[in-house]
Amino acid sequence: MDKHALTTTHINVLLPSTHLTKYKHYIYDKVLAYKQFIFHFTNLRAGNMYIESILKARHSVRAFLDKPVPTQTLNSIFESAQLSPSNCNVQPWHTCIVSGQTKDNLKAKFIEALMSGAAPNPDFNWAAQYSGIHRERQFGSANALYSSVGIAREDKKARQMAMVRNWQFFDAPHAIFFTMDKYLDIMGAVDLGIYAQTLSLIMAEHGISNCMQGALGQFPDPVREILNLPDDRGILFGMSFGYADENAAVNNTRTDREALDNAVTFFN
Numbered sequence: 001m002d003k004h005a006l007t008t009t010h011i012n013v014l015l016p017s018t019h020l021t022k023y024k025h026y027i028y029d030k031v032l033a034y035k036q037f038i039f040h041f042t043n044l045r046a047g048n049m050y051i052e053s054i055l056k057a058r059h060s061v062r063a064f065l066d067k068p069v070p071t072q073t074l075n076s077i078f079e080s081a082q083l084s085p086s087n088c089n090v091q092p093w094h095t096c097i098v099s100g101q102t103k104d105n106l107k108a109k110f111i112e113a114l115m116s117g118a119a120p121n122p123d124f125n126w127a128a129q130y131s132g133i134h135r136e137r138q139f140g141s142a143n144a145l146y147s148s149v150g151i152a153r154e155d156k157k158a159r160q161m162a163m164v165r166n167w168q169f170f171d172a173p174h175a176i177f178f179t180m181d182k183y184l185d186i187m188g189a190v191d192l193g194i195y196a197q198t199l200s201l202i203m204a205e206h207g208i209s210n211c212m213q214g215a216l217g218q219f220p221d222p223v224r225e226i227l228n229l230p231d232d233r234g235i236l237f238g239m240s241f242g243y244a245d246e247n248a249a250v251n252n253t254r255t256d257r258e259a260l261d262n263a264v265t266f267f268n
Contacts, residue, residue: 054204059255061209062145062165063248064172064240068099069208074174077202084198086191092184093195096177096227103175109222110167120218123182123234124189141255148253166215172240177216177223182234192236203241210241 078095086092098106120126130138143153151158169175178196180188200210216223216238223235244251 050205051201054201058200058204059251060211060253061244062170062211062250062253063245064170064209064242065245066171066173067243068173069242073206073208077199077206077208080202081195081199084195086194087187090184090188090191092180092188092191094179094233095195095199096179096223096229097174098177098227099174102226103169103173106175106222106226107168109226110219111164113219113222114164114167118219121220122217123220124185124217124236126214126217137258144255145250145253149250163215166213167219169240170211172211172242174241175216176239176241177227178236178238179229179233180236182232189236196237196239200239207243208241209244210239213238213240216240 074097078097081095082091084091146153146159146162149162151162176199178192180192196212200212203210214237217235220235223229224231224233229235
């Protein structure tokens with residue numbers, strides 16, 4: 001075992017009493033800071049760029065600790081994300097971060113919509129159906145996710161319940177709705193994708209995990225109502241984020257990447 005791989009499991013063993021919760025969080029913060037130091041020191045010594053190491057280590061997280069990200073850290077992350085490039089520097093994103101009671105209210109509204117049988121009514125075109133190799137990759141991703149939590153392919157109810165977790169934000173302390181003016185269409189969507197990736201990588205550098213979620217753009221009405229967004233502003237997609245629960249089986253999910261020869265062509 002890696003001598004640096006101290007996790008929340010070790011902390012819970014060392015401090016099992018629920019009366020010591022605040023001390024667990026304190027120690028977890030120190031462990032996280034130490035792991036970040038080791039990460040940066042290792043990469044500096046190896047001469048690696050941080051970005052490449054982060055990309056190799058990052059994965060989608062679908063279970064989080066009940067531990068909000070400090071306000072100062074949030075401000076730093078989102079200020080840095082403003083450096084993201086965009087077409088003609090239009091910077092079309094308007095990022096809505098929800099936490100606390102606002103997040104809980106949205107979660108309740110989403111579940112209410114799902115229980116009523118309401119059909120998705122996204123602000124943008126999500127009607128495309130994957131086919132061919134893209135369909136195969138979609139199946140591969142789903143298989144990796146459900147296999148990590150022991151859900152059989154034929155267990156449709158369990159798969160549906162796992163899907164519902166999207167609208168519960170996977171119990172993350174924070175969630176983001178990526179919004180933009182509707183008229184921007186595909187041009188704005190490209191810029192929002194670049195911005196979201198930039199944001200995700202900055203979060204990873206701070207030890208914060210996330211999961212990008214197209215599902216959070218499927219039911220825009222509750223979001224527009226609770227956040228008081230204008231009608232001409234559309235919700236494209238979302239992201240849940242916070243500190244990963246390293247003990248959750250679902251966070252063992254990993255997906256493959258296509259070989260370079262199948263994805264990139266060089267023309268001289």
